Amino acid sequence: MNINEYISSGIIESYVLGLASAEERAEFEKLCKEYPELVVARNAFELSLEKQAFENAPQSPASAREGFMNFINQESLASKSKIITMENSTSGKSSGPRWLAAASVILLLVAGYFAYQFYNQTKELKNANRDLEAKLKTSDSVLNRIAEEKKVMSDPKVTVVNLVGLAKAPASSASIYWDSTSANVWLLVKNLPQLPSDKQYQLWAIIEGKPKNLGLFDPQAENKVMLKMNNTQKADAFAITIENRGNTGGPNLEELQTMGKPKL
């Protein structure tokens, strides 16, 4: 469709002045949605018509104004009184349910308050419980270790070997708890100075003049408790040396720290 031809066909004037047929009106309104220029042209004619009507407007009669004002005042009074009537009937009929409604709202609020309180309390209790559980675990493991140590120390089959400080480290001391039946060896560090991070202590068993590795250890790292070392059936003596971290070779006897012999 050529919209410009349509615009200048007189359809706009016909539509605006109410002379278009129903089909023409429907088509015009449909085309207005598709062609903004048609709306612009329609608006332009409407404005010129309006301007012309206002420029030549006669004075309207006062009696029509009075009549219309009476009408709208009566209508607004009528609509107000309608509202009042509805309010009365509503409150009258539903006083029971309204009371119930208020009560249920209060109940709901109270229930909500308690639910919130319980929720908070539960959350607090859960946290406290978790803390206690963690503490209990720590205590249990400490207790187990102490019990283990106590068992070792009081076991009649266990021999205690005191390792005393040698020339290099006169203050150093440690004890070996050795169960010669089961071959279990525990080490209790009493005093061993801290080492640089590339060094470790190593426990040896001396058997017929030859060293047997019983394990590398870091006394500080183990919190000075009894350390479980490698087993040995035999030992003429026990010795501790300082070795490079992760030593796999033999003992550096120049770094012999402590030594002791089991009393057989």
Place this chain on the structure above:
Amino acid sequence: MVCVNHLLTSNTTYGEAELVALLQQRNNQAFTYLYDNYSGALFGVISQIIANKEAANDVLQEVFINIWRKIETYDLSKGRLFTWMLNIARNASIDKIRSKSWQNDLKNQSMPEDVNTLENQSVRLNTDNVGIKKVLGKLKEEQRTLIELSYFQGYTHEEIAKGLNIPLGTVKTRIRSALLQLRSMIG
């Protein structure tokens, strides 16, 4: 509401959309504003169709009551508020002159029952010097007749085609061409 009251008690003229929104809320002050600002122009439209002042006054009041009743149906996207009211005014005026009571009142000049007498009616122009009527006299008589019958007396194109014995397409074309000429005169 405070804002609205302020707007209405001052002499502000305000946007059509704003006015329409208030009217659709049945705001009394908005209707008062509407009457005070538009009743003159609408009275002009009515007077072009109904010469009798008293009857035109009755129609004007009726038109405003109709506007009050039908304001929800006004659709801003289909045209301006004044255009919508103009058509209500025109339709109410035509309904009035076509009513039985009106025709009985006009004892010496009844509306044509028979469409063949349309042509005689069409030349009746009143002396109002407003709106389209103001420039109607400048049209060729043939065109003036068609505008008089369609716009001022509300006959459909079919009724006019039948009454004047002209093909419907020709009636439509001539009316549109007449409207375009009127537009160029009032624009």
